[in-house]
Amino acid sequence: MIVSVDLSQIRFLRYFLYLPVFTAVLSLLFSTSSVNAQSDLPDGPFYQVQEGDTLWDIALRFRVPIDELQQANGITDAAQIDVGNQLVIPGLEGIQGLLETRTMTYGETLRSLSRRYRLPEEKLARLNHLTSPNSINPGSMLVIPAQYDNPTSGRRVGVRAGKSLLELAMLNDVNPWELVLANNLPGTWSALPGDVLVGLDDETDGPGAFLEAIEDVSIEDLPFVQGKTMVIRIRGMPGIELSGSLNGSEITFFSMGDEYVALLGIHAMQEPGLYPLNISGKYPPGEPYFGDGFDFSQSVLIRDGDYPFDPVLTVAPETIDPKVTEPEDELWESLGVNVSPKKLWDGVFQSPVPDVFKDCWTSLYGSRRSYNGGPYDYYHTGLDLCGGVGTEIFAPAPGRVVFAEPLTVRGMATVIDHGWGVYTAYDHQSEIYVEHGNFVEPGQLIGLGGATGRVTGPHLHWEVWVGGIQVDPLDWLMKSFP
Ligand SMILES: [Zn+2]
Structure with missing residues (x-):
């Protein structure tokens, strides 16, 4: 019996010998292409350098030590960054993609920001290295992943004592389950009186921790600095009796047009640091829907005025x-x-x-x-x-x-x-x-x-x-x- 061997088959088999080489080349090709993909978008959360940024600003904004920021990005000279550079922000495990920063305003809490950006409180706290609710200060930067940076401008729905979430949803003409989902509530039974929920339409916007009776709270020319005059403006329901205090010193509000305005002097020797700024209000009588009033406090940072030291003066x-x-x-x-x-x-x-x-x-x-x-x-x-x-x-x-x-x-x-x-x-x-x-x-x-x-x-x-x-x-x- 003659065994005929087809030469073409042998040649074919020989290709199998090359298979490992082939797959190695293939995998190399693929890994090269994945390296290319990574160089387009950094591995880990990153920030894109904007006009006017310095590495020191960026470190401060993301609350990372500057040397860690330099190390994570292989930067030897901190003065050498260019607009458009994508800098990996270290210390944010589990977070990916482009990060953006927004200036925090008065009248927000971790919860209200979480609802505004539809971002879990835990993630928002970790992104911003928030160790306590006191760390949310007007004028400081809030870090948010770009994919969440489309804040909801939903109408605020305040939870009242004695009203169920179901009733509130009906009064505000929204689906209770949508209200539950939009506000990360465990169920329709779980809203607490005083809590301020985000509604689902886009009628109005305002300070997320205030009830709807307050339309807007703004503090001009932040930050607070020793020796400065600050202006607080509040827009809201007519007839509200507003009062306030900064670190215990009383603030007087005056009615001006459709606003309530307060002027606030910051003492030149006030030790720089965080101080509670309280704003409270009493609603006019006959407003049962809103309850009696509100009482809100948030820490504000008072900065050093960097005033010089005069030479010793000689006087009588x-x-x-x-x-x-x-x-x-x-x-x-x-x-x-x-x-x-x-x-x-x-x-x-x-x-x-x-x-x-x-x-x-x-x-x-x-x-x-x-x-x-x-x-x-x-x-x-x-x-x-x-x-x-x-x-x-x-x-x-x-x-x-x-x-x-x-x-x-x-x-x-x-x-x-x-x-x-x-x-x-x-x-x-x-x-x-x-x-x-x-x-x-x-x-x-x-x-x-x-x-x-x-x-x-x-x-x-x-x-x-x-x-x-x-x-x-x-x-x-x-x-x-x-
Ligand atoms: Zn003088």
Whole structure:
């Protein structure tokens, strides 16, 4: 028997010998292509560098140490990043894709943000390294994966005592199960009174932790900084009685048009850190749907004003003797306590000195001071404007004179009440032309510059008080409050 062997078959079999080589090449090809895919999108959560970003900003925003950020991205020189670079953000296991940042606003909680972005609270907390609800501060950055960055603008539905979720859904004309799903609730029985749910239409939007009676809460020019004047605006149902406090100091709200407005002075020596900002409200009677009112607190970060330290000042010892300064300081503080309900000014304040001196300052507000070698326990409570003895002093805005008398430290001093807890004060004058109780108009001559009291030379020491706190007067010459 002859066994015929088909040569073509042998040749075919020989190809099997090449198979491992072939698969190796194939797998190499595939792995190369997957490497290519990875270089398009980094492995792990990443941020795309924007115009104006520095590596330090990015590290701060994502709350990662800068050296870890450099290491994760093989960056040796922290100054070397380019717009469009995709930087892997370390320390966020289980999170993938492009990350974006949004500025946090007042009136949000972890829960309300979770509902707004439809992102589980746990994931949002981990992404933002939130260790407590206090870490959600207005003005700081909120990190969110780009795929979730389409915040819902659903109408807010407040859960009321004595109303079931089913009733609420019916009252608001929404499907209760959709309400349950949209708000990550375990069931229709699980909503708690006071909780604020996200509705499903896109009628209105607003601070997620407030009931619908409050349409909007905004704080202008965040962050809070030592010496600054802050403006809080609230829009909501007419007739709400609003009150508030920052770290226990009372905030007064005034009705203005369709808004409630509060001015807030930040003390120049306030230790930088987190402080509770509370806003509470009482609804007008006969609003049973909303209940009695609300009480909301959120931490705000007060930053350092980076004020300079003045060289030690030498003054007459009796002007820093506590026996003299304490009663005078007490009197001075008492002058700014009363909050007149009528706002007398409108727009930016005029300069209190003639044009030739208006941009000439011998000392700015806020600088830290030591007198006669003592500790730096003092700060400069106003703005020192140039001018000699006899330089004219004008009222910067309409107001009522509440003090016009000589004092030991402040010399010949005048204080004007402009309403809403805003006062201006004028020290070291040589002449005073107004009396307690006088109304003054902007530009009215109220006195002459001098060198009376604790001074090293003639100048006008000018103060602006907001809610009993001396703030930076330059802000009032540049910006219209509120
Ligand atoms: Zn001064």
